[in-house]
Amino acid sequence: MNKTKPLKVLHTSDWHIGDTICSKRRYDEFEFALNWLYRVIEEKNVDVVLISGDIFNTSTPSSQAQELYYRFLHNISKSNCKGVVITSGNHDSPSFLSAPKEILKVLNVHVIGSISENPEDEVIVLSDNDEPILIVCAVPYLREKDLRLPEEGESISERETKVIKAIKKHYNMVFEIAKNKKNELKLDIPIIIMGHLFLGSAILEDDDGIRDLYIGSLCQIPVEFLPQEADYIALGHIHTPQIIGKNEKIRYSGSLLPMGFKSNEQKKKVFLAQFYNKNLTVESIEVPKKKDLISISGNIKEIAQKLEELSNTGKEYYLEVVYTGEEIISNLKEQVESLSRSNNIEILKIKNGRLSNSLNDEFESSDNELSLDPISMFERCLEEKSVPEEQRSELRNAFKEILRYMSERDLSSEDS
Template sequence: MKILHTSDWHLGRSLSGKSRYNEFSLFLEWLATTIEEHKIDTLLVAGDIFDTTTPSNKAQALYYRFLCRISKSCCSNVVIIAGNHDSPSFLTASKELLHELNVFVVGSATENLEEELIILSKEDAPRAIICAVPYLRDKDIRTAKLGETIDDKNANLVNGLKEHYDKICLLAESRRQQLETTETGHIPIIAMGHLFTTGGKTIDGDGVRDLYVGSLAHIGKDSFPSSINYLALGHLHTPQPVGSAEHIRYSGSPIPMGFGEANQEKKVVLIEFENAKPIIKELAVPCFQRLISITGSFEDIQTKIHQLKNENSSAWLEVEYTGKDVLSNLHEMLIEILSESFMEIIQLKNRQIMNRIINAVTQNETLDDLNPEDVFVRCLDAFEVPNEDREELITSHKEILKSIHEDDLNAD
């Protein structure tokens, strides 16, 4: 049985207001073709299918069109779990309909663990057991207790995550004992998850949100049951194994989510099993839209742009001017240089202008210039709250903001 692991599509995401539907469409076309060429039996999508809980009609159309296409291919099953960006109720609204296409969707944790357990069969014989664990929200794995400290909350989150995987894997092991025969051979247990593991690599500006409030955003690889033969993870955008555990992996996002990921090779993961031992191969995802960062003096920037024009580049550019002269008309100057090219400036940073603004007296500052955390800290300053009392107050404020952010707008 051949299994393909991907995650973090973030369908509908834009880059500094620039639509990326063409990239998403090209990726899904490539993915469908790859599934057919490699004769993939099962596709695993480990969360963050959409970028927001209320995806646009275009994003939804890409999603459903792709699933319809591969349901007619060699791919017998698709397993999709929700990530922290996804709306559980939106994903599960089409659950019954998609089940007819052998697409299994798990949007949120429930009391019935059987709903997270999926038996994959080929030629009417069980071939793998999937523990499809979605993104586990704080309320799914931790019960608030009166008087608990921040460290208590963090410890309870770790224990809650570990306990959930322990329970679902025990159920999978029990089911495996019932299903295994001489004909089936050893049936692998494949788990899924959308979380942050200890030591996971991130990149500045990748948009990866903290999953939990406080110091705990990570769970160690040793917290997962040893019965898992492969763990397909989502959330981190950099493709990577978790430490030395090659069978615990992030596939990463399929397209760069920002300029910080521009030079990163994107991948999906192909897994086959020999007596439940995974044989892992990474497949490189093509670059569908080149992103290039240019930093330096005006002359440096001009030279690089001319070089790219000579290459007939169609890249999207992030330009940061670091020269000493103050160029108030920098944008107009660059637009003129870019004329008769296929390139666009997506982000422009003028270091001198920025420094002038930062150093200026901000007497006309408004709420639009501040984020919620800034406002809260200023409130603490205004009421002269002692430093020793601030940590718990700031943590509580973050918890409230997070609960608002995770409110499922599609739920009843």
């Protein structure tokens, strides 16, 4: 590794290209964010870019989503960046992501869509002018079917325990290969682990785009199960940027865009890890937003005042409006939409806080009418069918298993 300058590694994840908010397409936001990210790579003279999963929001991304992705990679190929490493997330199709990997290698882009029979495939040595500068353990999102076969008669909790042990074993195996590779090279270069998983000690924020299906109690990994000798651990899956356990070298970069409405502005980040003379420093870089996703609440007068205040900022907003006034308003949607505001403000969701617990809330926006998640719908079915409480636990676990199986199907695979 060049001792005259630091090695600069940019850590990002959870782009979710193709994501919508209340059925609103967000391609302009993704283009804005990716163009900014490319400028950062150029201005900061980044050596390596790591993208830790969930590149796309679906296993079958649109042509427009693919265009944004490939344009970004093409732009990087024209920069001084020495390499890009991409791993798949739970939203990605491993087969789709991996299909062009041999072509992308020409651009120094390395894609790991799924584990293979040879774990050495997940260990990538990146070089600068033929001199190795970094070893990356590029571990993709690990599905149970990739790690083990369920055994007859085992309970859900037993399966979870065995899956977690298998995940730990896989990370340790890949890291050992990386350490052996480093010894073979006889060079003092960093080893970075990439992962897309849920650490039990991670902090979650409400309404940040993480569905209960992927959190719940399923496969929460203790942070100590990851190889602690690694020089940096670049994680994806949780959408809130954070340091894990006050350990500067274990981080989630979070999603590139806000994924849900908040009562205040959300700060999205990427991390720039710099290695110099065996020392690690990490710079947190805030991602600018083309549009802010926020939630405002109050009675009609208070909502009108907040809309005026937001209009005066000159920023672009997608809004959730929650009516919390005492007065019962029969035409809430019409009243809110008629309030004065700038053209930069688009109201996507209107909720009547007084009626939010009613299934027949006819005054909420049409986008909110179908917002119940599958878990909530299943709980409602249990109630309606008067299923005894002692039977519900096993039924819940079975339902979550079905949902998880459906979410992990690789729709781009010939085996699907």
